[in-house]
Amino acid sequence: MKVLIPGPLLSYTKSREVEAAGATFAELLSDLDRQYPGIRFRVIDEQDRMRRHMRFFVNGEQVFDLARSLRPTDSVQIVQALSGG
Amino acid sequence: MNIAGENGPMAAGRKKAATTKRPAAAGRGAGRVLALVATRKGAWLYRSDASRRSWQADGPHFLGHIINHLVLDPRDGQTLLAAAKTGHLGPTVFRSTDLGRSWKEAAQPPAFPKLPEGQKGRAVDHTFWLTPGHASERGTWYAGTSPQGLFRSEDGGATWHPVSGLNDNTQYRAWMGGEQDGAPDGPKLHSINIDPRDPKHLYMAMSSGGVHESTDAGRSWAPIVKGLEVVEGFDRSNLSFHDPHCVRLCPSNPDRLYQQNHCGIYRLDRPSEEWVRIGKSMPKKVGDVGFPMVIHPRDDDTVWVFPMDGQTVWPRTSPGGIAGAYVTRNAGRTWQRLAAGLPEGQVWWTVKRQAMTADGHDPVGLYFGTTSGELWASRDEGSRWACIARHLPEIYAVETAPLS
Numbered sequence: 001m002k003v004l005i006p007g008p009l010l011s012y013t014k015s016r017e018v019e020a021a022g023a024t025f026a027e028l029l030s031d032l033d034r035q036y037p038g039i040r041f042r043v044i045d046e047q048d049r050m051r052r053h054m055r056f057f058v059n060g061e062q063v064f065d066l067a068r069s070l071r072p073t074d075s076v077q078i079v080q081a082l083s084g085g
Numbered sequence: 086m087n088i089a090g091e092n093g094p095m096a097a098g099r100k101k102a103a104t105t106k107r108p109a110a111a112g113r114g115a116g117r118v119l120a121l122v123a124t125r126k127g128a129w130l131y132r133s134d135a136s137r138r139s140w141q142a143d144g145p146h147f148l149g150h151i152i153n154h155l156v157l158d159p160r161d162g163q164t165l166l167a168a169a170k171t172g173h174l175g176p177t178v179f180r181s182t183d184l185g186r187s188w189k190e191a192a193q194p195p196a197f198p199k200l201p202e203g204q205k206g207r208a209v210d211h212t213f214w215l216t217p218g219h220a221s222e223r224g225t226w227y228a229g230t231s232p233q234g235l236f237r238s239e240d241g242g243a244t245w246h247p248v249s250g251l252n253d254n255t256q257y258r259a260w261m262g263g264e265q266d267g268a269p270d271g272p273k274l275h276s277i278n279i280d281p282r283d284p285k286h287l288y289m290a291m292s293s294g295g296v297h298e299s300t301d302a303g304r305s306w307a308p309i310v311k312g313l314e315v316v317e318g319f320d321r322s323n324l325s326f327h328d329p330h331c332v333r334l335c336p337s338n339p340d341r342l343y344q345q346n347h348c349g350i351y352r353l354d355r356p357s358e359e360w361v362r363i364g365k366s367m368p369k370k371v372g373d374v375g376f377p378m379v380i381h382p383r384d385d386d387t388v389w390v391f392p393m394d395g396q397t398v399w400p401r402t403s404p405g406g407i408a409g410a411y412v413t414r415n416a417g418r419t420w421q422r423l424a425a426g427l428p429e430g431q432v433w434w435t436v437k438r439q440a441m442t443a444d445g446h447d448p449v450g451l452y453f454g455t456t457s458g459e460l461w462a463s464r465d466e467g468s469r470w471a472c473i474a475r476h477l478p479e480i481y482a483v484e485t486a487p488l489s
Contacts, residue, residue, distance in 0.1 A: 008171060008173055008174055009174070037190075037192065038177065038190045038191075038192070038194075041175050041177065041194060041196065042174040042175045042177065043174065043175065044175075045175060045196075045208035045209075046196035046197050046198070046199055046206070046208050046209070047197075047199060047200065047205075047206040047207075047208050048199065049208065051173070051174070051175050053172065053173040054173060054174075080173040080174075081173065
């Protein structure tokens with residue numbers, strides 16, 4: 001599925017939009033990390049919590065649970081919050 | 086990183102010069118210096134000429150990243166590690182093996198173990214402090230994090246592993262306190278010092294949490310806080326009330342440590358376990374609060390501090406708007422002000438705990454970075470200061486290394 005990447009993570013993907021796969025949001029993040037090593041830890045901490053200033057959306061709906069299921073036709077957005085300093 | 090290994094490794098075998106008031110030149114003279122400057126918005130490398138008068142800027146590296154520490158490995162003179170995060174992205178460590186020409190991210194940055202579902206595990210907010218390991222352990226590094234955690238790498242900073250003997254110790258976890266019990270931007274583990282005679286002998290400090298020693302490479306730890314004061318009205322037997330700002334081991338005498346604490350300046354001469362407050366002889370109107378502590382590379386009686394206003398609401402600015410370093414050349418009995426070249430008044434910046442350091446030349450060069458983004462240097466042990474750079478972001482750390 002298509003994943004929209006925010007500016008701060010372009011150093012990993014070199015592209016605003018990438019392809020990644022997974023039956024859940026957690027699997028999708030694992031696939032992104034396999035393709036772009038290190039990217040997951042910048043947005044999810046070691047306790048599998050979403051980092052404070054990152055937001056995740058599937059088809060425009062915010063995701064709070066890494067176990068959320070995904071379909072291949074879904075569209076995913078990773079967004080940095082308007083915060084951070 | 087100090088050329089003489091302020092944190093220890095390169096100091097192995099150096100002859101103690103404790104009785105020398107002003108060590109005579111021994112062919113060291115001046116030489117080119119690399120100054121590594123870590124800021125709230127990126128990192129800069131400054132390279133000097135042989136006289137240390139002229140400096141070339143190289144940067145920014147990682148523009149927009151919060152760089153808490155940038156350190157060169159004195160064992161190879163090539164490997165740089167940078168502790169980084171951004172306002173939005175999680176913490177990581179970047180590595181360069183060509184003095185900053187190219188960078189690669191650590192494959193496994195410092196991170197606490199994942200706890201089972203339902204248990205509240207800790208997460209590294211940022212890596213705060215980096216210390217190269219002992220000279221005999223090439224590729225080994227230590228990192229201190231916020232919240233307080235100690236991590237070790239044995240592959241030049243590519244992968245990091247928690248030092249469980251500290252991080253999982255229930256007594257230590259209690260002393261570390263919660264997120265509200267530390268420095269304003271999070272409680273920290275810092276001041277990792279390695280005994281140049283023994284790679285298993287470590288010191289570290291926590292803000293808050295006190296000063297601690299390990300003689301078994303971090304498997305077990307014991308506090309060394311006797312003699313240290315805490316804020317009035319608090320119980321000094323409770324380690325979580327101790328706030329050591331910066332602890333340094335003397336490169337020329339590993340049995341001597343100095344400390345700038347939240348409550349004064351101290352010296353410790355092992356095997357004693359009792360710190361002696363040496364800041365009481367500072368001028369009363371200046372006081373003995375501050376963050377950095379810099380030790381002469383060859384004289385364990387000579388240290389420099391940079392006082393800060395720690396009264397009332399803790400402004401963390403130059404006391405009375407007047408900036409100046411202070412030096413003692415007799416292990417803390419007397420202090421002299423060193424402010425020639427600095428602005429004479431209305432100075433409201435200060436110097437953070439990693440933002441002042443020395444080089445290994447003779448006379449020693451001193452360097453400090455300010456919270457207002459100025460980089461200052463002295464080619465003569467603080468007798469006269471000159472500004473190397475202005476208009477940088479807030480400076481968090483300054484280290485030096487010799488350039489060939």
